[in-house]
Amino acid sequence: MVEAAGAVERTLEAVLPRPVGHHGRVPEAMRYAIFAGGKRLRPFLVLHSARLFGVPDAQSLRAAAAIEALHTYSLVHDDLPAMDDDDLRRGRPTTHRKFDEATAILAGDALLTVAFEILAGRETHPDAEVRCALSLALARAGGSDGMIGGQMMDIVAPTAGYGMDEVVQLQRMKTGALFEFCCEAGALLGQAGPEHQARLRGFARDFGLAFQISDDIIDATGTAESAGKAVGKDQDMGKATLISLHGLEGARAEARRLAHQAAAALDIYGPEADDLRQLPFYLLDRES
Amino acid sequence: MVEAAGAVERTLEAVLPRPVGHHGRVPEAMRYAIFAGGKRLRPFLVLHSARLFGVPDAQSLRAAAAIEALHTYSLVHDDLPAMDDDDLRRGRPTTHRKFDEATAILAGDALLTVAFEILAGRETHPDAEVRCALSLALARAGGSDGMIGGQMMDIVAPTAGYGMDEVVQLQRMKTGALFEFCCEAGALLGQAGPEHQARLRGFARDFGLAFQISDDIIDATGTAESAGKAVGKDQDMGKATLISLHGLEGARAEARRLAHQAAAALDIYGPEADDLRQLPFYLLDRES
Numbered sequence: 001m002v003e004a005a006g007a008v009e010r011t012l013e014a015v016l017p018r019p020v021g022h023h024g025r026v027p028e029a030m031r032y033a034i035f036a037g038g039k040r041l042r043p044f045l046v047l048h049s050a051r052l053f054g055v056p057d058a059q060s061l062r063a064a065a066a067i068e069a070l071h072t073y074s075l076v077h078d079d080l081p082a083m084d085d086d087d088l089r090r091g092r093p094t095t096h097r098k099f100d101e102a103t104a105i106l107a108g109d110a111l112l113t114v115a116f117e118i119l120a121g122r123e124t125h126p127d128a129e130v131r132c133a134l135s136l137a138l139a140r141a142g143g144s145d146g147m148i149g150g151q152m153m154d155i156v157a158p159t160a161g162y163g164m165d166e167v168v169q170l171q172r173m174k175t176g177a178l179f180e181f182c183c184e185a186g187a188l189l190g191q192a193g194p195e196h197q198a199r200l201r202g203f204a205r206d207f208g209l210a211f212q213i214s215d216d217i218i219d220a221t222g223t224a225e226s227a228g229k230a231v232g233k234d235q236d237m238g239k240a241t242l243i244s245l246h247g248l249e250g251a252r253a254e255a256r257r258l259a260h261q262a263a264a265a266l267d268i269y270g271p272e273a274d275d276l277r278q279l280p281f282y283l284l285d286r287e288s
Numbered sequence: 289m290v291e292a293a294g295a296v297e298r299t300l301e302a303v304l305p306r307p308v309g310h311h312g313r314v315p316e317a318m319r320y321a322i323f324a325g326g327k328r329l330r331p332f333l334v335l336h337s338a339r340l341f342g343v344p345d346a347q348s349l350r351a352a353a354a355i356e357a358l359h360t361y362s363l364v365h366d367d368l369p370a371m372d373d374d375d376l377r378r379g380r381p382t383t384h385r386k387f388d389e390a391t392a393i394l395a396g397d398a399l400l401t402v403a404f405e406i407l408a409g410r411e412t413h414p415d416a417e418v419r420c421a422l423s424l425a426l427a428r429a430g431g432s433d434g435m436i437g438g439q440m441m442d443i444v445a446p447t448a449g450y451g452m453d454e455v456v457q458l459q460r461m462k463t464g465a466l467f468e469f470c471c472e473a474g475a476l477l478g479q480a481g482p483e484h485q486a487r488l489r490g491f492a493r494d495f496g497l498a499f500q501i502s503d504d505i506i507d508a509t510g511t512a513e514s515a516g517k518a519v520g521k522d523q524d525m526g527k528a529t530l531i532s533l534h535g536l537e538g539a540r541a542e543a544r545r546l547a548h549q550a551a552a553a554l555d556i557y558g559p560e561a562d563d564l565r566q567l568p569f570y571l572l573d574r575e576s
Contacts, residue, residue: 135405
């Protein structure tokens with residue numbers, strides 16, 4: 001993922017507001033949250049999906065930056081005391097610990113807002129229909145029936161007694177919807193037809209679930225030091241996860257099955273899709 | 289403002305998500321916050337500005353709903369304990385008091401997100417360039433150099449020792465930027481040229497400042513009962529306001545001067561603009 005990462009950082013640097021004036025604390029906190037050494041997984045998905053349809057990185061980088069801004073806002077708000085109450089993120093103080101809660105709320109709001117500012121800008125794609133399609137799809141993926149709804153489901157999880165269906169729905173909404181958007185964005189930027197959009201979403205759905213299982217495994221078996229954040233929280237809170245439902249070995253097997261299924265969906269794109277196809281396996285290997 | 293209000297309510301009813309499933313608490317809180325008997329001032333500005341350029345209400349109602357959703361998110365987040373810490377809004381418990389903080393944060397995020405979903409939808413305007421222009425302008429008005437930046441300036445105000453310039457800048461960002469967008473949206477929907485956009489923005493700028501002064505007067509002289517929210521907070525916190533800088537009578541005179549200036553900007557539109565032109569005077573009369 002290293003190759004495109006530099007270009008993603010430079011794009012984020014260029015599109016985010018700069019800290020000036022009495023309200024400079026907001027851009028300062030936005031930048032603190034976003035330049036935290038994340039792996040830029042979602043931009044990677046956008047760029048590599050777009051390449052399948054001949055879209056040059058120079059064009060897909062803005063869409064990639066938009067989704068990274070939206071993803072970062074969700075981390076900033078989810079870490080707040082009223083939500084997951086996390087002090088540590090990627091080994092550093094969370095935004096509300098580094099600044100304060102009010103600033104973290106506002107910086108999150110501003111990151112969400114700037115995502116749509118970026119998508120609406122002419123530089124993102126010459127065709128305004130494409131820019132609108134991107135905005136619409138991102139708003140749905142990030143909205144109350146997508147990521148936000150998933151976070152709500154997660155918050156009520158400790159007392160909700162979810163079974164397998166609900167846990168899968170929660171993950172599909174909370175993290176999967178945004179992954180699906182990333183891959184769909186590549187097809188939208190390339191003005192590929194609905195069949196390609198659906199295929200890329202299918203890849204992302206399976207990949208996203210595999211990714212979530214691997215995250216759960218890290219939470220269940222890792223240390224705070226290796227994960228860069230607090231671990232063991234799901235178990236402590238009595239939340240059902242794919243591990244508590246499948247067992248650890250069952251979860252590992254399910255993740256591997258999903259990774260193979262995700263990869264197979266990209267067969268028709270040939271070697272061009274190798275980077276995307278290998279990604280689920282690369283992420284599964286994180287935990288070992 | 290009564291005439292168009294029913295249509296605004298029906299549009300909001302139609303475009304907002306419905307409470308279903310384990311995450312239904314989010315749409316429930318979104319609806320609680322938005323259907324609170326507000327005066328729908330911003331939709332009024334969108335609809336009447338659009339009428340100047342021959343845009344039928346049926347078309348401008350969605351843009352009006354989008355901005356009302358965005359405005360409502362800002363109220364929900366501003367009321368949070370970490371921000372203004374208000375228990376009462378329009379005489380009812382604020383969203384985080386009625387639900388809880390996590391739900392209020394998520395409902396605010398979802399209202400902000402749905403605003404851009406509405407604008408990107410084809411039903412908002414047949415020309416995608418217009419929809420993108422609306423999204424871009426709303427993101428800028430609501431972003432870190434607009435409304436959010438204004439709220440940040442407001443939070444640091446008690447210790448910042450603002451003079452007249454900073455207080456005017458704060459108000460222009462915190463409430464003025466969104467008013468400017470409302471009126472500009474009418475010109476954008478009507479595909480009027482930049483000269484009309486600038487004229488409508490000028491009206492909104494003067495109107496917005498007059499409106500803010502009148503709000504400050506209510507805060508300084510009203511009761512919680514008549515205002516439907518806590519009053520006297522600015523004074524208690526030692527914040528500079530246009531009243532503390534102008535004096536009460538000076539502030540009243542300045543508001544009236546701005547109202548006349550705002551009205552004059554619309555002279556070229558003749559009697560068609562009467563409803564807009566009378567609005568600043570109508571709002572100034574609230575306090576008496």
